[in-house]
Amino acid sequence: MNIDMWQTFKSVFIAIPTGLSITFRYLFRKPVTEQYPKVRPKFEDRYRGLHYLTRYSDGSERCVCCGLCAAACPADCIYMECAETPSGIRYARIYEINELRCIFCGMCEEACPEEAIFLGHEFEFSSGDRDDFIYTKEMLLANYDKIEKERVAKRIKPMIRQERFQFKKPAAPIGH
């Protein structure tokens, strides 16, 4: 009997005031709820959203289709096929990401040796059709163009080297 009374006492005079104190504390703080459709959320730089494929400043694709992103991908959502330009440069003829399978872990951008693939801040790409989530190379490059346009407009310094790597003049002239 004694114990029951003590329990009642504890809940009325200790537990409830403790809980309400938290409520009252938050009542006067700035709310954390995001008014998403009306107000766009702000992301940290490292946020991982929709992928994009980068270009060099001359407009050529960076991706050389080495397959390391696909190898690193734990969800196996990247598919690519290689080809060769007439001047012998390797590029991805087909580069597809299945964004439905993707878990946005960022392993692909970590694996990429050419700084070609990144995960951007775009997250509004839902659709009612599964086919819409197969992002082709052209779509991924278009994502980059959009981001790049914004970057230039906002005069933000580029994150990555913009020029294609050039071999410097060799140590000595080389003939045959």
Add this chain to the structure above:
Amino acid sequence: MADNITLTIDGKMVEVPPGTLIVEAAQRLGITIPTFCYDERLRSVGACRMCLVEVEKMPKLVASCATPVAPSMVVHTKNDRVIKAREGVLEFLLINHPLDCPTCDKGGECPLQDLTYAHGPAVSRYRENKIRFIEDINQKFDDKPLGPEIILNRNRCIMCYKCVRIVRDLAGEADLGVFKRGAFTNISNLNEVAYADEFSGNTVEYCPVGALLSRSYRYSIREWLLKKATSVCNLCPVGCNMNVEWSAGRVYRHMSRRNREVDDGWLCDRGRYGFDIFSAADRLFKPHIRRGSTLEPCGFDEALIVVSKHLRKIIDQNLGMQVAAVGSPTLSNEEAYAIRHFFDDVIKTPEIDFQTDMAHPVESGIIDLVGLDGAIRDLERDTVFVIVGADPAVEQPVATLLIKKAVSIRNARAIFIGSYDKRLGHFPITNIRIPYGAEGHALEHISNRLENKAASDDIRLNEEALNEIEELARKGERVHIIAGRNFFNHPDRAGFLAAMLRLRKLANARLSILPPQSNFIGVSHFGLFGDVDHSFNKILERIDSGEIKTLFVFGSNPVDEFPDRKFVLDTLKKLEFLVVVAPFMHPTASLAGAVFPQAMLPDYGGTFTNIEGRIQLFEPMSDRPHVAVRPAWGILGEIADLINLGRIWYHDREIRDEIARQLKGMAVLAHMPSDGFLFPFRSQEELETRPVNLKTLPARKNEHSYILQFAQSVHHQGWLTEKSNNLMRISGREAILIHPEDAARDGIVENQAVTVSNSDESITVTARITTHVNRGEALLVNSFTGQPANKLMSRDSSITYVSVKGI
């Protein structure tokens, strides 16, 4: 034999024969010393310095791949000094390496990547500019095509000289060389001649970096995405073991699978680059049946029902004798068994033949003699090769490597007797030129000399050269007589064979008749050819006279192969019903009433028997998307099931179990060992001497006629290899070789287009003028189905007379 040497490696004692290299001794202990340039099949050069080890009492580290063991040597392979040296070597190797692994085809299977990961420094201290070999004027393209298939990127090269050694020591060619010195040392092709010898693909496979690349594999897929199916090459009867590497139902390349008894890890370019026959654009994947005048694609069941209804009718009326079947010696043992079983027991017809490319089939007595005498590995121990009526470098390239080895290392003699000159790389050989069809006479000349009889006084034989063979045989050298493709279409086969058997006995030699097609010996085990009364020629005649009304064709293409193309075409049109199992819609298939797509190598499993009688297993791709291609046993099994006779097979293993139960000595077939097993297909006692009755030599018909002979090239053999884009890129164009005197008389100049014609048919080819052929004889090399050579041949005689006229 000297005593074995005992030495200590990393504190462990090992006993090895003298002359063993340290790296091999370490291998016996299970210690792996990292190497780039070392390959036990090639001569050591000690070029890469990766294998440095410390030997006590030696002041400097030594290259273990070039240092033979010595008694009581103490070797350290893992101490601090060695580890530091390895790091240093790798840092040096990587100084000028472009590190373009993302774009390099070798990435993922690269020894340089692996060893750098295992032993190398994490960072380079080199800050200066790398040396770069730029190959084009735009200064963008670093890759340089060495030939139609091989591409070289000299920036990646680490100078292990493996490619140079493969070309020089193995193939015996002089295509690649080393130029310049120091940091500018580089590999290049000599005199800018296109590099396309018959073993060029091996340099790509064994290159430890991505310096040598294949055009067919270039930038196609990454290595780690490929799945492997163990397989056996079926483009020649050597039966080299290989891995078929594939992904998503497409074959990307063939890589060697080392079987020390057969290929020792080498593949010829025909086997290596012929992989795209499988995925050729016009490959058949659907059955076709004839509706009216056109062949229309249909479902597999529909085609089966059409054929089974027809067969049911024949069986009900007991007209099995009206059915005939022809196959091809490239079919597997299981298919051969199934065909034999179906047509013998179900249809009950004796009309089966597997030789659809010659009008005069090889008799069963000779079939038993076909094959290599002894094992393939024994070839390197022979000291005199008398190669007569054969060009093994083209027909059996990988087996020829052992002849080349015997010639280059053991100073064996290779003597070619034939009507045109052959070559064995740059290795010294003797070409004894004889008139066409005189092989038997030449051998008889030697035999007569050996028996001290009066030799023939035929002035057309080069007696001095032939007498040399006699002297070598008298000295007790190990003589090996090798005959090949020209034996099978020789105008006087019986005389030729008798002469060979006589010489074999007199010279105490070995005699090998090497078959031209892949599974010739395996198919012959099932008695599928050699029956002269039921040869394809006879079958055709019976079709012509209306005795045979239904013909089944498995895997062969008689319209493109059999002599007298017009006759074959006309005869096959007379058939009531023609069923063709074909991988492509070739001319025979387009005559058919029903066409089934044929399964090609990685589609199905089975066994092949090679020239030494080794039965080897090949496996299908594991999870291929379902398509309607089936091997012959798959199609026949289903037909047998539909007509309620015979049985259906679901897997090649079932047939092997059945063969193992029924055929004596084949019990091993039920559980095949991975390196195959030798089935003793002929015993030496069977080779008895026959009386030699030589026919007179064929002569020209008139002044302007030529005797036409046919030769193939390494990269092109008939209608099947023609479907491979890779091989067509490498192989030369078709040409007719003519002696300069004949050319001058007929007014033909080099590279001129000429018509080669017999009385009513003609083809157009390019003329080449060379002294490598006899006067009055012409040699057609690389015949393509666009200009079918079988138009010119006749069914009646093995000799083809043509006239050659410039256009």
